[in-house]
Amino acid sequence: MKSELTIGDVARESGVKVPTIRYYEQIGLLPEPPRTDGNRRFYDQKGLRRLAFIRHARELGFEVSAIRTLLALQDDPAQPCATADAIAKARLVEVEQRIASLMALKAELEVMVEECRHGRLAECRVIEVLADHGKCMHDHH
Amino acid sequence: MKSELTIGDVARESGVKVPTIRYYEQIGLLPEPPRTDGNRRFYDQKGLRRLAFIRHARELGFEVSAIRTLLALQDDPAQPCATADAIAKARLVEVEQRIASLMALKAELEVMVEECRHGRLAECRVIEVLADHGKCMHDHH
DNA sequence: CTACATCCTCTAGCGACTAGAGGAGCAAGA
DNA sequence: TCTTGCTCCTCTAGTCGCTAGAGGATGTAG
Numbered sequence: 001m002k003s004e005l006t007i008g009d010v011a012r013e014s015g016v017k018v019p020t021i022r023y024y025e026q027i028g029l030l031p032e033p034p035r036t037d038g039n040r041r042f043y044d045q046k047g048l049r050r051l052a053f054i055r056h057a058r059e060l061g062f063e064v065s066a067i068r069t070l071l072a073l074q075d076d077p078a079q080p081c082a083t084a085d086a087i088a089k090a091r092l093v094e095v096e097q098r099i100a101s102l103m104a105l106k107a108e109l110e111v112m113v114e115e116c117r118h119g120r121l122a123e124c125r126v127i128e129v130l131a132d133h134g135k136c137m138h139d140h141h
Numbered sequence: 142m143k144s145e146l147t148i149g150d151v152a153r154e155s156g157v158k159v160p161t162i163r164y165y166e167q168i169g170l171l172p173e174p175p176r177t178d179g180n181r182r183f184y185d186q187k188g189l190r191r192l193a194f195i196r197h198a199r200e201l202g203f204e205v206s207a208i209r210t211l212l213a214l215q216d217d218p219a220q221p222c223a224t225a226d227a228i229a230k231a232r233l234v235e236v237e238q239r240i241a242s243l244m245a246l247k248a249e250l251e252v253m254v255e256e257c258r259h260g261r262l263a264e265c266r267v268i269e270v271l272a273d274h275g276k277c278m279h280d281h282h
Numbered sequence: 283c284t285a286c287a288t289c290c291t292c293t294a295g296c297g298a299c300t301a302g303a304g305g306a307g308c309a310a311g312a
Numbered sequence: 313t314c315t316t317g318c319t320c321c322t323c324t325a326g327t328c329g330c331t332a333g334a335g336g337a338t339g340t341a342g
Contacts, residue, residue, distance in 0.1 A: 006319080006320080007319090007320075008318095008319065008320080017299090017300085018319090018320085019299080019300065019301085020298085020299065020300085022321095022322095023298075023299060023300090027298090036307095038306080038307055038308075038320085038321090039306085039307085039320085039321065040307080040308095040319090040320060040321075041320085041321090049272065052272070052273075053271050053272045056270075056271050056272075057271050058298090059246075060246055060249065060250065060271070061246065063297080063298095064297075064298070070267075070268065070271065073268060074268050074272070081267060081268070084267040084268055085254060085267060087267070088250055088253050088254050088267045089254050091250060092247065092250040092251065092254060095243055095246055095247050095250060096247060098243060099240060099243050099244065099247065102236055102239060102240050102243070103240065105200075105201055105202065105236055106233065106236050106237060106240065108201065109201065109229055109232060109233040109236060110233065112229050113226060113229050113230050113233060126211075126222060126225040126226060126228070126229045127211065127214065127215050127222065127225055129197075130194050130197050130198050130201070130211065131190065131193070131194045131197075131215070132193075147288080147289080148288090148289075149287095149288065149289080158330090158331085159288090159289085160330080160331065160332080161329085161330065161331085163290095163291095164329075164330060164331090168329090177338095179289080179290090179337080179338050179339075180289085180290065180337085180338085181288090181289055181290075181338080181339090182289085182290090199329090204328085204329095205328080205329070
């Protein structure tokens with residue numbers, strides 16, 4: 001396990017692209033790492049773990065501002081986890097809503113695609129349904 | 142049914158905000174409408190329908206470039222609808238993938254929230270799971 | 283006639299990156 | 313040693329789909 005990781009190394013190991021890592025540093029999500037004589041950033045395992053944390057949270061759809069809060073909580077573990085819990089719960093509600101609306105949407109797209117019998121556009125359901133919301137089966141949006 | 146609609150009228154009737162309508166015009170999604178003597182845009186039922194089409198398509202998650210294509214097809218109904226069909230199908234695939242990943246994510250968030258027993262952050266699952274992707278039950282992302 | 287709502291244009295900002303220019307550093311092979 | 317080619321650096325600007333605000337003109341109701 002190398003102890004001096006280049007930005008490319010942490011990019012590979014974390015799955016976050018190099019410019020994105022620099023961007024995270026710029027917006028203060030990652031601390032400025034030390035540099036080599038040749039002015040190159042280098043990271044240790046702690047830096048890598050922090051980046052992995054950020055990546056995972058982004059994958060879960062947490063916004064950068066929420067991640068900022070989570071990171072602050074992580075840095076100060078004397079606090080009760082109610083805040084972290086609240087953030088996760090809020091995100092869970094969002095996800096559930098998004099799933100529900102995507103399911104309705106999926107049904108609508110399926111109807112559209114199903115009914116398009118490769119005829120002429122004049123009777124194409126895709127265009128028709130898009131043109132007239134009233135033709136939707138679902139009143140979700 | 143009024144035949145001369147102001148931008149505010151079409152905004153109300155279509156549910157698209159006024160600045161957004163002007164934005165759509167700017168990017169060429171809507172044609173430049175005629176103006177009154179006082180330099181105000183006015184629309185007819187056709188303009189309103191086109192806007193409703195765009196709104197519905199955006200709600201279904203179609204990108205502006207896809208809508209551009211759909212509108213072009215709509216304007217020239219002599220074409221086969223295979224293209225419109227393909228666009229809708231591609232969007233359907235995207236939606237299905239997004240649903241699958243959100244479901245996995247929901248499960249993960251539920252585990253996090255469930256296991257957080259309002260203790261101290263030191264053993265908070267929210268932080269812990271985010272910090273270590275290996276603790277996830279699902280290998281979806 | 284006076285408020286006040288609505289309209290106009292224009293520029294700039296949002297989030298979360300991504301792309302590209304232009305240059306320096308570094309490691310490996312000929 | 314030289315050169316090739318990869319990675320790194322900083323910086324600015326672009327992406328998408330809007331949204332906000334400034335500063336001013338026009339239209340309408342009381």
